[in-house]
Amino acid sequence: AQKVTQAQTEISVVEKEDVTLDCVYETRDTTYYLFWYKQPPSGELVFLIRRNSFDEQNEISGRYSWNFQKSTSSFNFTITASQVVDSAVYFCALSDPTGNQFYFGTGTSLTVIP
Amino acid sequence: DTGVSQDPRHKITKRGQNVTFRCDPISEHNRLYWYRQTLGQGPEFLTYFQNEAQLEKSRLLSDRFSAERPKGSFSTLEIQRTEQGDSAMYLCASSHRGREQFFGPGTRLTVL
Numbered sequence: 001a002q003k004v005t006q007a008q009t010e011i012s013v014v015e016k017e018d019v020t021l022d023c024v025y026e027t028r029d030t031t032y033y034l035f036w037y038k039q040p041p042s043g044e045l046v047f048l049i050r051r052n053s054f055d056e057q058n059e060i061s062g063r064y065s066w067n068f069q070k071s072t073s074s075f076n077f078t079i080t081a082s083q084v085v086d087s088a089v090y091f092c093a094l095s096d097p098t099g100n101q102f103y104f105g106t107g108t109s110l111t112v113i114p
Numbered sequence: 115d116t117g118v119s120q121d122p123r124h125k126i127t128k129r130g131q132n133v134t135f136r137c138d139p140i141s142e143h144n145r146l147y148w149y150r151q152t153l154g155q156g157p158e159f160l161t162y163f164q165n166e167a168q169l170e171k172s173r174l175l176s177d178r179f180s181a182e183r184p185k186g187s188f189s190t191l192e193i194q195r196t197e198q199g200d201s202a203m204y205l206c207a208s209s210h211r212g213r214e215q216f217f218g219p220g221t222r223l224t225v226l
Contacts, residue, residue, distance in 0.1 A: 104157050
C-alpha cells in the first residue's frame with residue numbers, strides 16, 4: 001500500500017534558524033514520484049518540487065534543499081535561514097508512475113517566530 | 115496565464131440540501147483531480163478525469179457524490195443530501211499527463 005508519514009505535526013523555529021521537515025514513504029512500485037507542497041494560511045497548495053525515484057541527487061533551490069534517500073525511504077526537506085514567510089503547512093506526497101493518484105502525508109505545520 | 119480556479123470559495127448549506135462546486139483547470143492540462151481536506155489532514159483523493167473520462171474514484175466518494183467533466187475542460191462536483199460530515203475543503207487540481215499537480219484555492223463547505 002502507498003503511504004506517506006510526516007511524523008512531525010508542528011515545528012516552531014526562530015527566524016534565521018535552519019529546519020528540516022521529515023517525510024517517510026511506503027510503496028511497492030519501483031518507479032514513483034515524490035513531491036513537496038506548501039500550504040500557507042491562505043489555503044492554496046503550492047507546488048515546490050517533484051522527484052523521480054530514479055534520481056537520488058539532492059536538490060537545492062535557494063534556501064530550500066531536499067534530501068532523497070531510497071535506502072531509508074525518506075525525502076526530507078530543509079529550509080535554511082528560515083523566514084517568517086516560510087510559516088505554513090508543508091505536505092509530502094507520493095504518486096505512482098501513472099500519476100493517477102497522489103497520496104499525501106498529514107502535513108507538518110511550521111511556525112517561524114520573528 | 116491563470117491557474118486553477120474554483121467557485122464558490124465558500125459555501126454554507128443546511129443538511130439535506132444539494133451543492134455543486136465548479137473547477138476550471140489550467141487550460142492545457144488534460145488531467146483534473148478532486149480532493150477533500152479536513153482540518154489537520156492532508157488532501158484525500160476523491161476522483162480524477164483524463165480529458166472527459168472519469169478514470170478513478172475513491173471509496174470515499176459515496177453515492178451522494180458525483181463529478182463530471184463534460185467537455186474535458188471545467189469540472190463540477192455535486193454533493194446530494196449533504197450531511198454534516200461533508201463539511202471540509204474541496205480542492206481541485208490539474209496536471210499535464212500526470213506530472214505535478216497544481217491546486218486551486220479550494221471551496222470550503224460548511225453543512226449546518
